[in-house]
Amino acid sequence: MSDKTSAILDQFKENQEKTTIDTSKTLRVGIIGTGWIADAHIQGYKKMPDVQIVAGSDIIDGKAEAFFKKWEIEGAECYTDHKEMLKNAQLDAVSICTYNRTHAVCAIDALESGVSVLVEKPMSVTLDEAVAMCKAEKKSGKLLSVGFQPRFDPNMQMIKKIVESGELGEIYYIQTGGGRRRGIPTPFGTTFIEEKTAGIGALGDIGCYSLDMVLNAIGYPKPLTVTGYTSNFFGTDPGYYKTHPEYAELFGVDDFAAAFIRLEGGIIVDFRIAWAMHLDTSGDTIIMGKKGSLRIPSTECWNGTVGGEMKIYHNVAGEPVETIIPIIVDKSEGMFYNKIRSFLDCVKNGSASPVPSSQILINQAIVDGIVQSGKLGREIEVSIPNID
């Protein structure tokens, strides 16, 4: 490796700082929706010395009680109506772990009750819902953050660092997305695949991650137009399911989506996402700039992470050179813990959201644009209403 190449690499060396938790103030935390992902939230909260888990709600009678019993949380109040919980439990913060369709209503109710919100991804199903959530946040003066834990993966952070370093120059084209050969998420039931609970499929599950990976790196420019496509050939095929052919009847969302998106500043995003396909990967993510390009390998069962060492293609002393960015091993408590921790730190010190709603609103506008354009079968203009 030349001195010049190693100097380039040095600027991307890992820097993982450990922080200490201020226990002088404790936070009263509740959980709305005590299903599968709520397990990950409660495991995070249980590790935090400044958190009291005081309440939970689930529309299924007895589910919140069973959840707290399983996680050995004594004295937590249990509700079947999240509004009752918000009225009685005097919460500082709430995790919203319900299925997609109820993210908006629960988040707005919490913010209107003066409670800060960490809502699971996707932010919502529609752009209108996301706008209403942002308005409720602004009016409440509380915090709304969206649960995009890949943001806390040091390898994802490296992508942003590389783009911001200027090493790639001006970005003009991005290819992103991810795919699973056989990855429709049904191991714990059908809330991911039914229209009435999920509303959107692969797009809302992993598509929003893939968009965030690149849009966050380039500073979240707004979309201008979207040409979108969605399909559901696998989810609606009874032969796809080994044990539950009846799921095909229930399947009401997308299992594949693709789009061509024009962003402000003239950047093009070529996007595709698959829960299922006859292919190993739908391609690596590439970010092409006037001075260099970055290749980010996909993973086999894409879940929003970097699949291997990244490569910068650029010229050094006029010669084409490839700089390898090795995978960084996360030595912290992990990205899921860090997403919750950073949210609570902001609730405590009043600082800006670690995954701001203003950015994820743009992400949701693109997801919504793909759905709408797919329905119409043509390109559409995207405009995001003002949040005032």
Ligand SMILES: NC(=O)c1ccc[n+]([C@@H]2O[C@H](COP(=O)([O-])OP(=O)(O)OC[C@H]3O[C@@H](n4cnc5c(N)ncnc54)[C@H](O)[C@@H]3O)[C@@H](O)[C@H]2O)c1
């Ligand atoms: N960040 C991640 O890695 C990750 C992983 C999996 C799921 N998720 C997201 O988490 C959300 C939930 O997924 P899941 O797999 O836990 O689903 P799930 O179906 O297992 O759990 C959802 C729970 O919410 C409850 N619920 C629905 N509406 C409610 C309401 N108004 N009040 C109280 N409870 C309500 C349901 O009864 C159910 O128990 C989804 O939006 C999904 O996209 C995120």
